[in-house]
Each structure stands twice: as structure tokens, then as C-alpha cells.
Amino acid sequence: MKIYSNEKKGFWLKLDNAAKIFPGQNSKTWSNSFRVCYELTEKVDPIILKQALTSIMPRFSCYDVQIRHGFFWFYLEKNENTPDVLPDIKNPCHRIKFNENGRFLFKVYYHGNRIAIDVYHVLTDGHGGALFLSTLVAQYLRLKGAKIPTGGFVLPIDTENTSAELEDSFVKNATSKAKYKRADKFVYHAKGTKMPSHTVNITSGIIPFDKLHELSKSKGVTVTEFLAAVMLQVLCKKQLREVKKQKEVSIQIPIDLRRTYNSETLRNFTICLRVKVDPNRGEYSFDELLEQVKYQLRLQKNEKELNMMITANMGIERNLFVRALPLFIKNLGVGISFAVTAEQTTSSLITNLGAVDIPEEMRKYIDKFIFMPAPGKVNAARCGVATVNNNLCITFANVYKESDVERDFFTAFVKMGLHVKIESNRE
Amino acid sequence: MSYCVNCGVELDSSAKKCALCSTPVINPNIVSVESDSTPFSETLQIPKSVKKRFIAFVISVTMLIPNIVMFFLNVFFIRSGFWSVYVLAASLLIWVLFVFPAFTKKTHPYLLWGFDTLAAAGFFYTVFRLHGTQIWILKSILCVTALVSLSVLLLIIWSRRKNRHWTAVTVLVLLESTVVSFLSGLLVTLFSQNHSFLVVGIVIACCTFVLMCFFIYCNKSRNVRAWLNKAFFI
Numbered sequence: 001m002k003i004y005s006n007e008k009k010g011f012w013l014k015l016d017n018a019a020k021i022f023p024g025q026n027s028k029t030w031s032n033s034f035r036v037c038y039e040l041t042e043k044v045d046p047i048i049l050k051q052a053l054t055s056i057m058p059r060f061s062c063y064d065v066q067i068r069h070g071f072f073w074f075y076l077e078k079n080e081n082t083p084d085v086l087p088d089i090k091n092p093c094h095r096i097k098f099n100e101n102g103r104f105l106f107k108v109y110y111h112g113n114r115i116a117i118d119v120y121h122v123l124t125d126g127h128g129g130a131l132f133l134s135t136l137v138a139q140y141l142r143l144k145g146a147k148i149p150t151g152g153f154v155l156p157i158d159t160e161n162t163s164a165e166l167e168d169s170f171v172k173n174a175t176s177k178a179k180y181k182r183a184d185k186f187v188y189h190a191k192g193t194k195m196p197s198h199t200v201n202i203t204s205g206i207i208p209f210d211k212l213h214e215l216s217k218s219k220g221v222t223v224t225e226f227l228a229a230v231m232l233q234v235l236c237k238k239q240l241r242e243v244k245k246q247k248e249v250s251i252q253i254p255i256d257l258r259r260t261y262n263s264e265t266l267r268n269f270t271i272c273l274r275v276k277v278d279p280n281r282g283e284y285s286f287d288e289l290l291e292q293v294k295y296q297l298r299l300q301k302n303e304k305e306l307n308m309m310i311t312a313n314m315g316i317e318r319n320l321f322v323r324a325l326p327l328f329i330k331n332l333g334v335g336i337s338f339a340v341t342a343e344q345t346t347s348s349l350i351t352n353l354g355a356v357d358i359p360e361e362m363r364k365y366i367d368k369f370i371f372m373p374a375p376g377k378v379n380a381a382r383c384g385v386a387t388v389n390n391n392l393c394i395t396f397a398n399v400y401k402e403s404d405v406e407r408d409f410f411t412a413f414v415k416m417g418l419h420v421k422i423e424s425n426r427e
Numbered sequence: 428m429s430y431c432v433n434c435g436v437e438l439d440s441s442a443k444k445c446a447l448c449s450t451p452v453i454n455p456n457i458v459s460v461e462s463d464s465t466p467f468s469e470t471l472q473i474p475k476s477v478k479k480r481f482i483a484f485v486i487s488v489t490m491l492i493p494n495i496v497m498f499f500l501n502v503f504f505i506r507s508g509f510w511s512v513y514v515l516a517a518s519l520l521i522w523v524l525f526v527f528p529a530f531t532k533k534t535h536p537y538l539l540w541g542f543d544t545l546a547a548a549g550f551f552y553t554v555f556r557l558h559g560t561q562i563w564i565l566k567s568i569l570c571v572t573a574l575v576s577l578s579v580l581l582l583i584i585w586s587r588r589k590n591r592h593w594t595a596v597t598v599l600v601l602l603e604s605t606v607v608s609f610l611s612g613l614l615v616t617l618f619s620q621n622h623s624f625l626v627v628g629i630v631i632a633c634c635t636f637v638l639m640c641f642f643i644y645c646n647k648s649r650n651v652r653a654w655l656n657k658a659f660f661i
Contacts, residue, residue: 028474039466088468095474111468198473203446204466205436407434407447414435421437424446425467 012077013062017170017310017317018268019122023067023074024334025342029197030377031096034384036129036353037116037370038137044110045144050085052140053108057083059157060132062166062266063123066103072327076122079103085110090425091199093374093397096120108136113367115140125270126353126371126384127256131155132266134358141365152357162264169263170310178304180312184345187276188239188247190380192400200375201398203406206368206421207413209355209392215416219287221294224352227385227394228253228275228297229289234408235347236279236289250276252346253297256354257310260303271309273300274346342377348405349373349382356388368393381405429454441465483529490518490526509557516553520546536583544576563618570614571607578603594646601639608632 015023022032057064064083065076081102088111101107105120106129115137119129134153141148150156195201209223216226228251235249254270263269275296277284284292299305316322322330353371368391371384375397383396396406403426410420429438429452431445441464444451494515501511523546528534548569555565582599585591612628615621645651 087470089470089472090468091471094472097474109468112464112466114466199471202467403447403449410436410447411434419437420435421439422431422434422442422446423439423466424442426446 011061012075013065013166014168015074015076015122016168016265016267016269017174017314018125018270020073020317021334021338022120022122024331025338026096027335029095030374031093032121032374033093033096033118034121034126034129034374035092035116035118035370035372036126036133036386037114037372038133038388039367039370040113040115040137040365041367042365043113044115044140046085046087046110048143049108049110049115049136049140052136052143053083053085056132056135056139056157059135059155059159059161060266061161063106063132065105065123067098067105067122069327072323072325072330074122074327083108087111088114088116092116092202092372093118093200094198106132114370116370121268121374124266125254125256125268126351126373127258127270128266128268130353130356130369130371130386134356137366138359138362141362146361146365148362149359151359154359154362161266164264165266167263167265168267169257169261169265169269170314173257173261173263173307174311174314176304176307176311178308178311180308182312184250184274185248186341186344187250188235188347189343189378190235190238190347190400190405191242192380192402195399195401201401201403201424201426202372202395203398203403203410203422203424203426204370204393204395205406205410205413206423207392207394207418209387209390211418212392212413215418219290221290223392224253224350224385225290225293225297227352227383228350229286229293230409230412231348231350231383232275232277232289232293233284233286234405234412236277236284237408238405239279246279248276248278249347250274250345252349254349254351255301255306257306260306271306271313273297343379346379348379349376350385351383352385354387356386358388363389367391370395372397375399381409383409439466479529483526486526487522490522494518512553512557516550520550536587537580540576540580540583544572547576548572566618567615570618571611574607574610574614578607594642598639598643601635601642604635605632605639608635 025032061078062076064079066079068075068077079102081104083102083104083106085108088109092109094107096105098105105123107118109116109118115133117129117133117136119132124132131153135155135157138148138150138154139157148154212226213223216223219226221229231251232249235251239246239249252272252274254272257263257269257271258265261269275293277289277292325333351371351373353369356369358366366388369386369388370393371386372395373382373384376382376399380400381396381398383394385392385394387393394409396409398406410422413420428440429442430436431438431448431450433448433450434445436445436447438445438452442452494511497511497514501509523542527542528539551568551572552565555568582596582603585599586596608628608631610628612625612632615628616625645655
């Protein structure tokens with residue numbers, strides 16, 4: 001297997017298939033970035049954190065980069081600057097400007113017991129972000145004197161990137177001959193009062209994982225399916241309160257493809273599936289919603305179906321006409337298509353990172369793991385889910401002042417007899 | 428440890444009210460917390476916006492350079508008349524209309540109106556002085572400029588009295604267009620002794636008048652609006 005290092009002269013990377021659209025979506029007020037965050041049991045020392053960050057950067061060649069404009073595509077090349085650690089801000093997932101922050105596409109923050117990273121989606125997805133942060137936190141704890149072995153999400157830092165880690169797994173796995181039809185309707189969007197630009201309301205709910213797992217298992221569904229059904233129920237009820245003419249309610253669920261395709265990539269390798277219900281067909285009970293989510297999701301989540309979707313996405317990138325268009329025209333096209341259709345076909349998003357697998361020795365230093373997706377533009381509240389140490393943390397990023405979606409969502413669990421702890425940046 | 432009596436969720440020890448329903452936390456056992464122990468930072472990061480004045484300055488310099496070049500070319504190399512004055516006058520008009528307002532924090536609308544009127548009149552006068560032969564053209568253009576300017580002034584005065592709805596503003600704009608078109612046609616006919624200008628003026632005035640009536644009717648009739656939505660949806 002080839003070993004890659006960005007110390008090598010002329011190191012550069014093409015953007016992966018999923019990343020290609022994100023620079024075109026960038027605006028003065030919004031970027032497609034997400035946050036991963038560890039809450040430790042002790043207060044964070046920024047000086048040691050900086051040392052830890054500097055020592056792990058060579059291991060993550062594909063994150064130690066800056067984005068550049070080519071004539072036809074954007075590309076990533078080695079960043080000669082050193083990343084800094086910053087005091088945390090109230091409005092995470094702040095917009096990314098390519099010439100700020102030493103041209104890095106991620107920002108490391110600290111606040112109290114928390115170490116957080118805001119990652120521009122061009123670099124990686126939630127899984128890659130969690131690997132990077134876990135390795136950083138493990139190194140930070142090592143520098144503080146703890147003995148943390150490698151394993152799970154903690155990568156060894158004395159090795160270099162392999163070709164498998166830097167590959168664009170979409171290219172490798174887009175082999176389907178079937179044609180995928182995109183036929184998504186414009187769906188319901190929760191109404192509300194928009195927050196001022198650059199601000200976002202964050203609300204985290206911490207639920208005991210074992211209890212929720214038990215509950216979802218008793219209903220014959222996975223935790224993600226259970227959460228999606230609760231979200232569908234919340235949005236259906238909200239729509240009933242808001243408007244007479246009912247539209248479909250659709251939830252986007254990104255799926256990590258690494259396990260399905262046996263990939264080790266540190267870059268983007270997820271695809272978004274959708275589950276939807278049409279309230280015009282009648283009122284759905286919670287059990288019916290669970291069934292809808294379960295069957296719709298499982299029908300799409302198989303290798304052949306996913307391959308078809310990947311191939312369809314790759315088809316655009318492989319199209320000769322698209323490839324020949326200069327970058328500024330591509331950007332313009334992506335920007336317009338994103339503004340017109342992107343979030344119009346989904347009512348909300350739930351992204352579940354799953355259980356963050358860290359070494360046993362590290363667990364005692366960790367309280368919880370928070371995963372927050374980028375706030376939507378018209379999607380009211382989008383949520384990210386991650387679990388560590390039996391703490392399942394559901395984090396909503398909401399661009400509206402109203403908190404009724406979050407309230408209905410979390411009180412649904414309280415009504416089911418689960419303990420929910422709330423943390424928020426709301427005043 | 429506090430719980431919301433309304434939602435039943437546990438709240439963070441630093442919370443002053445429930446994040447879900449805004450119910451205030453009243454717990455005498457809670458000791459005050461440091462800002463560091465709150466789950467989220469209090470610092471809001473808002474990027475600095477690029478200053479309007481700086482952009483206006485850059486545009487001004489960009490406009491000035493070709494003007495200087497053309498002036499020197501006209502004086503020293505291509506001496507066939509004062510052709511560079513056209514470019515200078517047009518640049519000045521564009522600068523006054525679009526760039527000048529960015530130099531001030533909040534330009535007074537009457538001041539802006541005065542400058543714009545003067546710039547437009549000055550531009551037409553300059554162009555006429557260089558190439559115009561028939562005095563009726565200058566008279567007509569200056570009168571039409573004065574009419575348009577007067578109608579804009581009326582619009583400013585009317586809309587500044589109180590906040591007007593956009594539909595009312597549209598009706599007034601259409602009404603003013605009707606009057607200005609008719610009067611312009613009349614004035615140009617008087618100066619040129621050519622009746623075709625009056626016909627053009629009346630046709631334009633009729634069109635804007637009909638448009639205004641249609642707009643008022645649509646605005647008042649819910650059925651017509653519903654039909655328009657149905658028939659012309661994209």
C-alpha cells in the first residue's frame with residue numbers, strides 16, 4: 001500500500017465527489033460545515049491543546065491543506081501555516097472564508113471542559129471529523145499525562161496516511177449500470193422568525209443510550225429510525241398547527257458508507273437517504289411512522305441501491321460537458337441550484353454518527369460527544385446525534401428563534417419515560 | 428440540578444430559564460456559576476463587513492483612470508474634436524447616480540435628488556453643446572428632465588410623510604408616469620411643432636393609466652388575484 005505525506009513536494013488532492021458542490025454553496029453568511037465536540041471531565045488547557053494539534057497534523061495530510069481555485073475544479077494543497085486553537089464562540093459552524101484562519105478549513109475551539117472542531121464539509125464528513133477530534137483529544141490527554149492507546153476512533157499518530165485513507169471512495173465504488181431517477185417534490189418547511197445572519201440557536205439533549213436503545217429495540221427499529229420517526233411526528237403535528245394545505249414531510253438521513261463498502265477513507269463518504277410521509281393520506285400514529293421509516297430506510301439502504309445513487313452523483317462529475325465548464329460557471333450553477341432546490345426537498349435532517357468508539361482508558365476522561373450539523377437555510381431545526389459513555393447527545397441547530405420543534409421532540413422522550421438533560425446557547 | 432416544571436427536562440446548572448419553553452429557573456440552592464462553566468461560550472463572532480466607502484473609493488479610482496487616459500489621448504494624440512468630454516460627462520453622471528451615495532453614511536434624500544437632477548441636466552447640456560444644432564432638442568430634454576425630477580421629488584415628499592405600503596407606492600409611480608408622459612409629449616410638441624410626439628406621449632400615458640387601473644383592480648379583488656395565481660403559476 002502506498003504511503004502519502006503532504007510534506008512531499010507538490011502534494012495536492014482533488015476534491016472528492018461529495019465535496020465538489022460545497023464551495024459553490026458557500027456564501028457570505030453560510031457555509032456547509034459541522035461541529036464535533038468532546039466534553040471532558042476537566043478544564044481544557046489551550047497551550048497543551050495547541051501542542052497536541054501541532055503533533056497530530058502530519059498524520060492528517062488531507063486536513064492540513066488549503067483550498068485553491070483551478071481552472072475547472074477546486075483542489076486542495078498543502079498548507080504551510082500552523083493551525084491555531086481559538087476560544088469558543090456562541091455561533092458555531094460559522095461561515096468559512098478561504099483566506100481566513102491561516103487558510104485552514106477547520107477551526108479548533110476550547111471552552112471550559114470542551115474541545116470542539118468546526119469542519120468545512122469539503123474536508124470530510126462526520127466520521128472523519130470524529131476520527132480527527134478523537135485523535136486530537138487522545139493526544140491532548142497523553143500530553144497531560146494519561147496513557148491512552150490507539151484503537152477505534154483514535155488513530156496512531158506516528159504513521160503516515162495510506163492511499164486508502166486519502167482515496168475518493170465514491171470514484172472507486174460507482175459501478176452501477178442502473179439509472180437513478182431523482183424525483184423529489186418540494187416539501188413542508190417549518191415556519192418561524194429567522195435569527196439574524198451569522199447566529200444560530202443550539203439545543204442539546206442528553207438521553208441515556210441504553211434506555212433509548214432498549215425502547216427502540218422493543219419496537220423493532222434502530223435508534224436512528226426511532227429518532228427519525230419522532231422527528232416526523234413533531235413536524236407533521238407542527239404542519240397541522242400551521243397550515244391547512246398539507247405537504248409531504250421529508251427527513252434527510254446521511255448514511256456512512258464506510259462499512260458497506262469496506263472503506264478506510266478519511267474524506268467524505270456518506271450519502272443522503274430520505275424518508276417521507278404524506279399527511280394528506282391521513283393522520284399517522286407513532287407506530288405507523290416507525291414502520292414507514294423502517295421500511296423506507298431499509299429499502300434504500302442496501303449495496304445495490306446505494307451504488308446506484310453514488311453512480312448517479314458520479315455521473316454528473318464524469319459528464320464531459322460539465323467537466324469542460326470553467327469553475328466560475330460551475331460555481332454559479334451549483335449556487336443557483338442549491339438556492340432553488342436543495343433544502344426545498346427536505347423538511348429537516350437527522351445525522352447519527354453512532355457510538356464513538358474510543359479506547360477504554362480514555363472513557364474516564366470523557367463526559368460526552370456532541371455532533372452538530374450545519375444550520376439549514378430553510379430547514380428549521382437540523383439535528384446531529386452521537387453517543388459516547390452511554391450518553392446519547394442530540395444537538396439541534398436551529399435558524400429560527402422559536403424552539404417548538406426542539407420542545408416537542410425532547411418532551412416526546414420525557415413522555416416515554418426517558419430522562420432528558422438540556423443544554424443550550426439560548427439566552 | 429433543576430428541572431423544568433413545564434417540559435419535565437433536566438436543565439443545565441447555569442441555565443436561567445428553560446431553553447425549550449423559556450420558563451424561568453427559580454432554585455434557591457443554585458450558586459452563581461462562572462461563565463467558563465456554561466456549556467456554550469458567550470462570545471458571538473460576527474464578521475466585519477467590507478466598508479461601503481472603501482468600495483466606492485475603489486470604483487471611483489477605477490472610473491477616473493480611463494477618463495484621464497482618454498483626456499490626454501484627446502488633447503495630445505487624437506485631436507479630432509472634444510470626444511473625451513462625452514466619456515467624462517457620462518462617467519460623472521454614473522458616479523453621481525450610483526457611487527456618490529456610498530460615500531456618505533446616510534445621504535439626505537433631497538440632497539441626493541438635487542445632485543442627481545443637476546448631474547442629468549448637466550450631462551444632456553454638455554452633449555448638446557458639443558454636437559447639438561437645433562435648440563428645440565435642448566429645451567425639450569431639459570423640460571422632460573425637470574418634469575421627471577419634479578415627479579421624483581413629489582414621490583420622495585409623499586413617501587417620507589409616513590410608511591407607505593408598496594402597493595400605494597406602485598400606484599403613485601404609475602400615476603406620475605401617466606402625467607409625465609402626457610406633459611412631456613405636449614412640451615416636446617410645443618418646442619418641435621411636430622404632433623407625432625404628442626401622440627407618442629398620449630399612447631404611453633394611456634398604457635400606464637390602464638396598467639394603474641388594472642393594478643388597483645387586482646389589488647382590491649381577491650378573485651382576480653386567485654385567478655392570476657392559478658393561470659400564471661410557474
